[in-house]
Structure formats: C-alpha cells, structure tokens
Amino acid sequence: MGKENLRYQAIVNQIRETQLTQPRILDLGCGYGALNDYLSQEDYSHFLGVDFSSNAIQRANDAQYPNATFEVVDIHQFYPKETFDIIIFNEVLYYLEDQMDIVNRFSTYFNAKGFFIFSFYGGREDLVHELEEKFQLIHKETVKQTDGVLWNVCLYKI
Numbered sequence: 001m002g003k004e005n006l007r008y009q010a011i012v013n014q015i016r017e018t019q020l021t022q023p024r025i026l027d028l029g030c031g032y033g034a035l036n037d038y039l040s041q042e043d044y045s046h047f048l049g050v051d052f053s054s055n056a057i058q059r060a061n062d063a064q065y066p067n068a069t070f071e072v073v074d075i076h077q078f079y080p081k082e083t084f085d086i087i088i089f090n091e092v093l094y095y096l097e098d099q100m101d102i103v104n105r106f107s108t109y110f111n112a113k114g115f116f117i118f119s120f121y122g123g124r125e126d127l128v129h130e131l132e133e134k135f136q137l138i139h140k141e142t143v144k145q146t147d148g149v150l151w152n153v154c155l156y157k158i
C-alpha cells in the first residue's frame with residue numbers, strides 16, 4: 001500500500017459508518033479507481049466512478065472491480081440519470097470551478113438518506129467549515145501520511 005493508504009481506509013470506514021446496506025456510491029473524480037482496492041463487495045451494490053481522464057478510466061475499467069462502472073465525464077457537465085446513497089469527492093473539490101454550486105447540484109442526486117464524503121489534502125479547514133454550514137458534519141477524521149502530509153476526511157449527512 002502507498003503512503004496515502006490511510007486516506008482511502010478512512011473513506012472506507014466512513015462508508016461503513018453510514019450503516020447503509022449495500023449503498024449506491026458515486027465517486028466524482030475517481031482517478032484510476034484506487035479507492036476500489038480498499039472496498040469489498042459488501043460495501044456497495046453499485047459503484048459509479050467518473051473522471052475526465054480517459055487513461056484513468058481505462059485503467060479503472062481494466063481492473064474489473066465487481067459491480068463497478070467507470071465513465072469519462074467532466075464533472076461540470078455531468079447530470080446523472082440515477083440517484084445515489086453516498087457521493088464522494090476524494091481529493092477533487094478544489095480542482096473544480098464553482099465548487100459549492102457543484103456540491104449543491106449533486107446534493108439533488110441522493111436517495112432518501114444521503115451522505116457526502118470529502119477528502120482534503122492539507123486539511124482545508126476552510127472547506128470543512130463551509131460545507132458544515134450546509135450539511136451536518138457526522139465525522140471528521142484527520143489522517144497523517146507517512147511523509148507527514150495531513151488529510152481531513154469528512155462524512156456529512158444531507
């Protein structure tokens with residue numbers, strides 16, 4: 001496992017903390033699917049990962065994770081045709097334009113009980129608090145990589 005394994009494990013722990021049975025998960029800016037290496041089949045019924053890097057999505061699809069599909073899309077132009085229980089922004093929010101508008105838009109794609117999970121390189125307490133003004137912060141875990149970099153991994157209920 002790489003130096004960032006604690007961040008991925010914290011996300012998996014928060015998925016399990018929701019106590020949702022076999023949730024449907026959307027991972028926005030999923031990259032090549034690194035998170036999926038930490039998930040087990042019991043953690044979700046369907047996993048959709050999207051990223052605008054076709055190379056990353058090719059690699060994710062090649063890995064053939066069970067019940068997981070991966071699509072090349074730009075998050076700014078992505079309007080899902082389905083709803084989810086958990087939506088993840090893992091080290092991606094600050095790469096987007098109009099960040100809070102995007103978060104608000106994706107908050108309309110939840111089933112009855114919805115949760116967001118965010119990870120922030122360097123902590124980004126400013127974003128943690130900005131999101132807390134809109135959603136209920138259930139759990140914030142601060143993890144430290146082996147190279148000393150801090151991450152905040154946050155679970156919010158909508």
Ligand SMILES: C[S@@+](CC[C@H](N)C(=O)[O-])C[C@H]1O[C@@H](n2cnc3c(N)ncnc32)[C@H](O)[C@@H]1O
Binds near residue numbers: 030050052053076095
């Ligand atoms: C730092 S990587 C994180 C990847 C993955 N979430 C992880 O933590 O392993 C950021 C990812 O966001 C993707 N990304 C950035 N802006 C995007 C956008 N507008 N639409 C889709 N993907 C985007 C990049 O291609 C990249 O894979």
